[in-house]
Amino acid sequence: MTAAPAARAAELRAQIAQHDYRYYVLDEPQIPDAEYDRLMQELRALEAQHPELITPDSPTQRVSGTPSSAFGEVVHQVPMLSLDNAFTDEDVQAFDRRIHERLGVAGELDYVAEPKLDGLAVSVIYRDGLLERAATRGDGVTGEDVTANVRTVRAVPQRLRGQAPALLEARGEIFMPLAGFERMNAQARERGEKVFVNPRNAAAGSLRQLDARVTAARPLTAFFYGLGTLAGASLPGRQGQLLEWLRALGLPVCPDTRAVRGVGGCLAYYREMGERRSSLPYQIDGVVYKLDRRADQERLGFLSRAPRWAMAHKFPADEALTAVKGIEFQVGRTGALTPVARLAPVFVGGVTVSNVTLHNIGEVHRKDVRVGDTVVVRRAGDVIPEVVSVILERRAPDAVPVQLPRSCPVCGSQVLRVEGEAVARCTGGFTCRAQRQEALRHFASRRALDIEGLGDKLIEQLVEREQVSSPADLYALTLPQLSQLERMGEKSAANLLAAIEKSKHTTLPRLLYGLGIREVGEATALALARHFGTLERLMDADESAIQQVPDVGPVVAAHLAAFFASDEHRRVIKALTDKGVKWPDMEPAAGSAGPQGLAGRTVVITGTLASMSREQAQEALTARGAKVSGSVSKKTSFVVAGSEAGSKLAKAKELGVPVLDEQQLLALLGGESR
Numbered sequence: 001m002t003a004a005p006a007a008r009a010a011e012l013r014a015q016i017a018q019h020d021y022r023y024y025v026l027d028e029p030q031i032p033d034a035e036y037d038r039l040m041q042e043l044r045a046l047e048a049q050h051p052e053l054i055t056p057d058s059p060t061q062r063v064s065g066t067p068s069s070a071f072g073e074v075v076h077q078v079p080m081l082s083l084d085n086a087f088t089d090e091d092v093q094a095f096d097r098r099i100h101e102r103l104g105v106a107g108e109l110d111y112v113a114e115p116k117l118d119g120l121a122v123s124v125i126y127r128d129g130l131l132e133r134a135a136t137r138g139d140g141v142t143g144e145d146v147t148a149n150v151r152t153v154r155a156v157p158q159r160l161r162g163q164a165p166a167l168l169e170a171r172g173e174i175f176m177p178l179a180g181f182e183r184m185n186a187q188a189r190e191r192g193e194k195v196f197v198n199p200r201n202a203a204a205g206s207l208r209q210l211d212a213r214v215t216a217a218r219p220l221t222a223f224f225y226g227l228g229t230l231a232g233a234s235l236p237g238r239q240g241q242l243l244e245w246l247r248a249l250g251l252p253v254c255p256d257t258r259a260v261r262g263v264g265g266c267l268a269y270y271r272e273m274g275e276r277r278s279s280l281p282y283q284i285d286g287v288v289y290k291l292d293r294r295a296d297q298e299r300l301g302f303l304s305r306a307p308r309w310a311m312a313h314k315f316p317a318d319e320a321l322t323a324v325k326g327i328e329f330q331v332g333r334t335g336a337l338t339p340v341a342r343l344a345p346v347f348v349g350g351v352t353v354s355n356v357t358l359h360n361i362g363e364v365h366r367k368d369v370r371v372g373d374t375v376v377v378r379r380a381g382d383v384i385p386e387v388v389s390v391i392l393e394r395r396a397p398d399a400v401p402v403q404l405p406r407s408c409p410v411c412g413s414q415v416l417r418v419e420g421e422a423v424a425r426c427t428g429g430f431t432c433r434a435q436r437q438e439a440l441r442h443f444a445s446r447r448a449l450d451i452e453g454l455g456d457k458l459i460e461q462l463v464e465r466e467q468v469s470s471p472a473d474l475y476a477l478t479l480p481q482l483s484q485l486e487r488m489g490e491k492s493a494a495n496l497l498a499a500i501e502k503s504k505h506t507t508l509p510r511l512l513y514g515l516g517i518r519e520v521g522e523a524t525a526l527a528l529a530r531h532f533g534t535l536e537r538l539m540d541a542d543e544s545a546i547q548q549v550p551d552v553g554p555v556v557a558a559h560l561a562a563f564f565a566s567d568e569h570r571r572v573i574k575a576l577t578d579k580g581v582k583w584p585d586m587e588p589a590a591g592s593a594g595p596q597g598l599a600g601r602t603v604v605i606t607g608t609l610a611s612m613s614r615e616q617a618q619e620a621l622t623a624r625g626a627k628v629s630g631s632v633s634k635k636t637s638f639v640v641a642g643s644e645a646g647s648k649l650a651k652a653k654e655l656g657v658p659v660l661d662e663q664q665l666l667a668l669l670g671g672e673s674r
């Protein structure tokens with residue numbers, strides 16, 4: 001049964017508009033994307049057969065096929081204002097105090113608090129409910145006509161719902177959600193194209209396209225938060241009611257907007273959003289407080305270009321400019337040369353940053369960072385600071401590109417960069433002081449042999465004085481030797497000696513991890529120990545035998561085989577056991593943890609597992625001696641992450657705690673989860 005084409009087209013348009021509304025405004029999608037696409041296809045086919053049925057507000061008309069040569073100018077009837085900024089609690093208190101004084105009122109005032117979205121302000125005019133024109137803010141008085149581009153943004157309705165006023169100018173922000181931004185950049189990177197620096201630039205670059213078909217392909221969305229011109233309806237008396245009204249008209253409003261009371265409420269909201277900032281699906285650079293009552297807003301009015309009744313409270317900047325003083329190469333445990341930019345100290349993201357890793361020489365060349373350059377440094381949340389880009393306009397004409405050194409800056413050995421590998425390495429091995437130092441640091445670290453009190457400074461001295469060159473030498477240290485070190489009293493020397501003694505009782509996984517074999521992290525060390533049971537068996541195994549271990553591929557197997565093939569390494573291992581370092585053998589169990597195989601391990605389970613409940617996983621782990629904990633800390637041995645794992649997984653990554661997926665867990669449990 002087919003309805004008349006005109007009726008069917010109208011029905012499809014109504015359905016699509018309804019689904020857009022549910023998706024963008026209510027955030028409650030009702031149908032899968034595929035079903036939505038099917039409705040669009042049917043409408044497109046119908047309109048192709050009957051072009052006379054096409055209406056200007058049809059969802060098929062969002063993308064116009066004709067690029068223009070320039071944007072037209074739009075004069076804003078009501079100027080688009082900007083906001084004053086507050087950076088401290090005191091700034092916000094002063095703002096609230098000024099309002100009290102001007103209004104001559106006492107008591108707590110009502111505010112609406114909103115996220116300060118990091119996008120592009122737009123004005124969208126609806127005449128008799130139909131989208132007529134969209135414009136950028138421009139200088140606040142004159143903006144650019146971006147109607148064709150804004151039409152492609154599905155969150156912006158083509159037609160308002162319900163009782164639309166004769167004329168309504170909605171104001172809000174067009175932005176790119178973080179997920180879309182990352183997806184787009186990943187695709188660009190894959191194609192070797194330029195990536196956008198941040199979601200704001202991506203949104204601006206996407207909206208200001210002369211060919212709206214380009215905009216249509218970008219993941220833009222919008223939230224509305226204010227009004228410009230209005231005719232044929234009366235203005236709601238409060239900002240909170242205005243937002244409700246906009247939502248009722250089918251315009252998306254940020255769901256994290258909230259009514260608050262007084263300065264206290266404002267500051268509590270600021271702190272809450274600060275904490276949630278890194279997990280929000282969109283980027284914000286602060287929050288905005290708006291006095292709720294319209295009558296009060298009107299009494300206060302404007303000062304120059306910002307209203308007296310609103311204020312932006314900014315988060316500490318997470319990007320700043322600074323100068324590169326030098327680029328040095330650090331030598332790591334495996335000889336990897338890591339370029340580190342020494343910066344003129346700069347306050348960014350709440351801390352002072354003076355060193356930033358550039359990861360590898362490829363990265364230095366890709367970003368083209370040179371000594372003397374002015375660079376953008378970013379530190380968002382708790383993430384490691386990074387150099388985002390170079391301000392090329394400020395580059396000195398004689399700035400020289402950074403070269404990979406031919407010889408190790410520490411020991412002078414040759415530096416090699418294997419074809420196709422990003423990392424360059426010092427070939428000095430244990431003869432290189434830096435590598436020795438890092439190897440010792442790793443050996444003594446908490447998750448390896450756990451020698452309490454053996455810090456970097458001490459290791460540096462011991463290596464410098466040539467008292468220690470391999471881990472085995474640690475076990476020959478004497479009290480007089482230790483007491484002579486700088487900043488070392490008799491008491492702490494004795495404590496350190498006791499800690500060294502204590503570390504002799506260890507486990508095979510800890511020892512294997514502590515040896516610092518390339519690519520052998522904790523999870524791999526555990527799997528190896530469990531598979532082979534004894535160190536001797538692992539040392540005698542060839543590459544193909546090593547590859548039998550779950551999750552050990554050819555690369556790791558090759559590193560292991562090469563490590564144990566070295567006489568030097570075998571000597572160190574023998575010296576360790578000669579000095580009394582010992583560990584219990586493990587029950588070899590074909591890749592699975594036998595009884596008590598996980599004794600002493602603390603495990604956190606997060607996310608949803610497909611093959612068992614969390615309780616079953618917990619039972620199986622505790623049956624093998626593990627302790628299952630609810631929160632991730634540095635003490636966690638590993639985290640089991642199922643699907644939709646969230647903050648615990650993030651925390652594990654942040655702390656460098658090993659993460660096992662469900663397959664690895666099953667391998668660990670030997671396939672028998674009950």
Ligand code: IVH
Pocket residue numbers: 081082083114115116117118119120121137173225226288307310312
């Ligand atoms: S209100 C008179 N509310 O911030 C009110 N602006 O610094 C003027 N912005 O140009 C704007 N989120 O692009 C307002 N919830 C929000 C906002 C917001 C982001 C941007 C907007 C504006 C700029 C002013």
